[in-house]
Amino acid sequence: MKRLALLAAAVAIGLSSLPAEAAKVRIGYWSSGVSLGFGSFLEAGKFMEKQGLEAEFVKFPDVNAPTKAMAASAIDFAIGASAGSAFSVAADGLPMSIVLATQVADLDFVVMADSPITKMEELKGKKIGMSPSGSATAAISSAILIKNYGMTASDFEAVPGADPRLAQFLVQKNIDAAALRTVTIALLPDVKLRKLSTFRAEWAKITGKPAAPVLGVGLMRNEWMKANPEAAAKVIAGMRNAFEAGKADKAAVAKALMAAGNIPEDDAKAYAALWDGIYTVSMEPADIASMKAEFEVFKSVGAVKGDLPDAALNPSPYEASKAIK
The missing domain is CATH 3.40.190.10 (Periplasmic binding protein-like II)
Structure with a gap:
């Protein structure tokens, strides 16, 4: 019996030394x-x-x-x-x-460099490219236009798409402006864009705090x-x-x-x-x-x-x- 007890203890020790399953x-x-x-x-x-x-x-x-x-x-x-x-x-x-x-949300509102639009207020009635509905980017974009510039959801047309597609829409004049990530803008050095504003600055107007959304x-x-x-x-x-x-x-x-x-x-x-x-x-x-x-x-x-x-x-x-x- 003593031998069996020692054997059982040895097995227990051996099992306890095995690495836990990840x-x-x-x-x-x-x-x-x-x-x-x-x-x-x-x-x-x-x-x-x-x-x-x-x-x-x-x-x-x-x-x-x-x-x-x-x-x-x-x-x-x-x-x-x-x-x-x-x-x-x-x-x-x-x-x-x-x-x-x-x-x-490190994004900018941009237009083509030759666009007649020079400030955010002029986006009323325009087609604006942004991420698809349900995304945080779309919600933030809408909040900025509504809260800071007195627009309603019917005062602009949100055109959904991924950033590369939105950039293409801008170049082709299919949209008037877009909310693009700074990452995307950095990858488009040959596309001449003009910045209207940043998400960080616009969000600060809403919240009164400097942090980006x-x-x-x-x-x-x-x-x-x-x-x-x-x-x-x-x-x-x-x-x-x-x-x-x-x-x-x-x-x-x-x-x-x-x-x-x-x-x-x-x-x-x-x-x-x-x-x-x-x-x-x-x-x-x-x-x-x-x-x-x-x-x-x-x-x-x-x-x-x-x-x-x-x-x-x-x-x-x-x-x-x-x-x-």
């Missing part, structure tokens, strides 16, 4: 726009794997698709879900939480987060480490973009140079207050409905991640 997380991101830069660098640098996670990256061709995929339990975390759609699902009570601010958020499925609290914190730690690494090594960011998006080297470098201004990984009290204010602005112009529950903005994984390197 938690699996399915991470989704839009394979275009601003999401492409962070997503491709996060994936190429294996920042999740360095946290001991088994990561599966799922790319989507549509800006609102990651949020829809999470609602269908097809992914566990979206690195840059549209703030607009994230606010909507949170207000509707769907089982997912905003756990990070990840992208800021949040464009993308880290959205996490509640069921997965509850089942994997330690892994949830590791996901945030991986995001934070990727953000800091991108700030320090723009060449690596450009390399990841070139590989993931088949982007020319000069374009990839121009994109990477904007890293510090278009991304963030934060869920401090100020971020939460900013997103609550943004929800109210969106609600005032009809972009979202209902109320945003406090529980929908969950800083717990972010706070727990501070103890992880």
